[in-house]
Amino acid sequence: xxxLESGTLTVCSTQANGNMVFDDTARIxxxxxxxxxxxxxxxxxxxxxxxxxxxxxxxxxxxxxxxxWPDLVLRNRHTDNVIYDFHFLPLGNAVILSDTxxxxxxxxxxFAFLFTLSxxxxxxxxxxxxxxxxxxxxxxxxxxxxxxxxxxxxxxxxAFALFLTAISLRCIVSVDETHKDWADMQRRxxxxxxxxxxxxxxxxxxxxxxxxxxMAVSDESxxxxxVTTLTPPAQNSDDWPIILGGLLRTMNELVxxxxxxxxxxxxxxxxxxxxINSAEADAWIAxxxxxxLRLPPYSPDLQPIKEVFSELSxxxxxxxxxxxxxxxxxxxxVAIAALTxxxxxxxxxxxxxxxx
Numbered sequence: 369x370x371x372l373e374s375g376t377l378t379v380c381s382t383q384a385n386g387n388m389v390f391d392d393t394a395r396i397x398x399x400x401x402x403x404x405x406x407x408x409x410x411x412x413x414x415x416x417x418x419x420x421x422x423x424x425x426x427x428x429x430x431x432x433x434x435x436x437w438p439d440l441v442l443r444n445r446h447t448d449n450v451i452y453d454f455h456f457l458p459l460g461n462a463v464i465l466s467d468t469x470x471x472x473x474x475x476x477x478x479f480a481f482l483f484t485l486s487x488x489x490x491x492x493x494x495x496x497x498x499x500x501x502x503x504x505x506x507x508x509x510x511x512x513x514x515x516x517x518x519x520x521x522x523x524x525x526x527a528f529a530l531f532l533t534a535i536s537l538r539c540i541v542s543v544d545e546t547h548k549d550w551a552d553m554q555r556r557x558x559x560x561x562x563x564x565x566x567x568x569x570x571x572x573x574x575x576x577x578x579x580x581x582x583m584a585v586s587d588e589s590x591x592x593x594x595v596t597t598l599t600p601p602a603q604n605s606d607d608w609p610i611i612l613g614g615l616l617r618t619m620n621e622l623v624x625x626x627x628x629x630x631x632x633x634x635x636x637x638x639x640x641x642x643x644i645n646s647a648e649a650d651a652w653i654a655x656x657x658x659x660x661l662r663l664p665p666y667s668p669d670l671q672p673i674k675e676v677f678s679e680l681s682x683x684x685x686x687x688x689x690x691x692x693x694x695x696x697x698x699x700x701x702v703a704i705a706a707l708t709x710x711x712x713x714x715x716x717x718x719x720x721x722x723x724x
Contacts, residue, residue, distance in 0.1 A: 390418065395436045398423050403430070461506045465668065468516045516666050524664045529723040532661075532670060537716045538633040540661075541592065541619060542673040543584040543611075544640060548684060548700075581680075581700065582611050584618075585673055586634050587716040590709030592618045596700050608644045612652065621657035636661050640671065669722050675715040680707060 394416055401407035401415070402423065409427065413420040430436065464471060503509055584593040593615040620632040636659040639645055645662070653660040668674050683703035691699070 390416075390422075392436055394418075395426050395430075398426050399430045399436070402427050464506060464508055464513065465666070468513050468666075472513055521664060525667055525670070528664045528667070529670060532723050533720060534628060535636060536628045536631065537587040537713075537720060539628060539631050539636045540638050540672070540716070541584050541586045541615075541634050541636065542638045542671060542676075542716075543582070543593075543615065544671060544673045544677070545580055545582040545642075546677045546680070547578065547580055548681070549578040579700065581704075583673065583676070583680075583704070584615050585676055585707075585712050587672075587713045588633060588709060590712045591704060591707050592634070594704055596697070596704075608646065608649050609652065612649060616653070616656045616658060619656075619658050622659045635659060638663070638671065640668075641665055670719065672712075672716045672719040675718060676707060676712055679711060679715075680704065683707070 398412045398416055401412045402409055407415075409423045410420050413423045416423070426436070503513070579596055579598060581594065581596040583591060583595075585591050593611075595611060595614070615637075619634045619637065622635040623631060637653055638661045640663045650660050650662075663671055680703055683706050684699060687699035687703055
């Protein structure tokens with residue numbers, strides 16, 4: 369299915385069956401662009417918002433067989449389904465975060481069973497390589513999953529949740545960072561008839577710089593500190609104190625011995641276990657009479673700002689789609705300014721409910 373909006377082509381992926389990610393029209397366009405219109409495979413891939421290797425496979429299959437699909441039954445390769453199926457990836461990502469150990473066990477049992485069947489290679493379009501590609505597409509590796517299983521301590525999570533529910537929400541300042549690039553700006557849904565959903569790839573072709581936004585939010589005040597910079601090759605432990613230098617000035621001191629209900633607002637700093645959050649920075653926070661509160665390993669559900677970042681991503685997509693010619697810095701500024709204290713307070717309440 370095709371839409372032509374403001375001179376830009378949008379290719380829709382139909383999900384009539386589980387294997388349809390790129391339809392016949394997408395393949396015909398890509399092959400025509402490369403073989404008959406002089407486009408490079410990279411340019412064709414950028415137009416369709418897919419990988420260059422995928423376009424190379426389409427063109428090679430057409431040259432060899434004259435067919436649009438190398439396997440008319442499978443149609444899309446299982447690797448394409450793993451990487452480009454935008455229903456499958458978020459679901460898989462949620463399973464990874466919610467129960468890593470069970471996921472690994474199920475996958476191991478599944479593949480072990482498939483390998484025992486006769487004609488496995490001919491009957492099933494999956495392999496250990498498929499699992500690796502899926503994990504890479506979600507941003508994880510098998511090794512990371514094993515480490516998450518070893519380090520995730522459920523007893524520690526329960527103890528942290530009990531402590532978090534005892535603290536008044538107005539006392540907590542949640543801080544974390546998020547990365548944004550062109551892939552984050554793509555719209556996965558298009559406008560279509562009532563009662564029908566159009567699954568599409570972004571019509572925007574403007575490249576955006578990869579940025580890092582470090583933000584601190586509170587239940588009552590909303591966004592209290594925010595810094596957006598171009599992402600360096602890697603962060604180090606010097607970046608975190610620079611953020612703290614501006615953030616701690618906006619917070620209040622904890623009063624020792626005073627019940628949480630009577631403590632001043634913004635006196636607890638909640639942050640994760642990223643390597644850049646050094647012990648020296650923890651000591652600096654404590655010296656400023658702010659209570660440092662670290663999340664347990666692999667517990668993003670106990671960090672209120674994660675849902676705030678989801679809202680920020682939605683706002684940035686809207687800005688990018690509506691004003692593709694504007695500066696990325698302006699889009700970030702407008703999106704961050706649109707994060708209201710009321711909505712952020714709702715995310716804090718939701719996080720409290722998850723902890724309970």
